[in-house]
Ligand code: SF4
């Protein structure tokens with residue numbers, strides 16, 4: 001009889017926060033039925049939202065939430081990358097700069113002076129940028145917040161040594177699958193579903209509302225054609241631009257309509 005095999009070491013998981021609202025890492029805690037099973041299969045080395053325990057690195061998998069918005073962020077993300085075998089950025093902040101990237105089209109110093117009694121206390125970079133602009137990112141999970149089912153899928157596939165297989169098709173397809181009435185056709189709403197990556201289950205159109213693109217661009221979108229459709233619905237061009245310049249406004253496909261930072265016309 002062969003000797004029993006030594007139990008396989010659990011991969012070490014770290015969850016890091018940068019400029020963000022914590023909503024995406026909260027989706028990990030929201031995996032209520034799966035959480036204990038995940039804690040059995042991963043060694044949680046660093047997850048300040050859940051525990052004050054912090055083990056020294058390196059780790060096998062780092063989930064990174066938030067954008068790079070300060071000089072210290074820019075240093076810290078390099079440390080996180082150096083200590084992680086696989087790095088997955090989670091959410092619109094980490095994958096596209098988030099809503100705080102609206103500053104990229106504005107004068108941050110003017111905003112600080114207008115809003116804060118002591119603007120000198122805020123160490124903010126003039127831009128908010130995604131994690132991939134600073135270090136190599138292995139995979140991205142999109143959304144604001146991310147979908148916990150997609151997060152679970154990525155974690156399970158990591159345990160299986162498999163590549164994540166998240167969909168890249170548009171929200172429109174989800175609407176058709178679920179039998180939702182199209183809010184562009186039926187209500188004349190400026191829905192970004194035709195160019196937005198699925199993953200939310202067509203949440204907003206399912207409630208009769210227009211998608212505002214929080215999962216970012218779908219694979220091979222045509223934002224210019226959708227912008228023309230919005231023009232035909234009667235939107236002013238400035239409103240069309242603003243439509244594309246939301247939580248995912250810095251995503252390159254949305255910039256084709258929303259404009260490049262520095263060319264402020266919204
Ligand atoms: S992507 Fe949205 S939910 Fe996630 S941290 Fe950023 S603002 Fe919060």
Ligand code: SF4
Nearest residue numbers: 200204211212213214
């Ligand atoms: S329908 Fe659009 S805005 Fe609404 S949750 Fe889904 S991707 Fe986000």
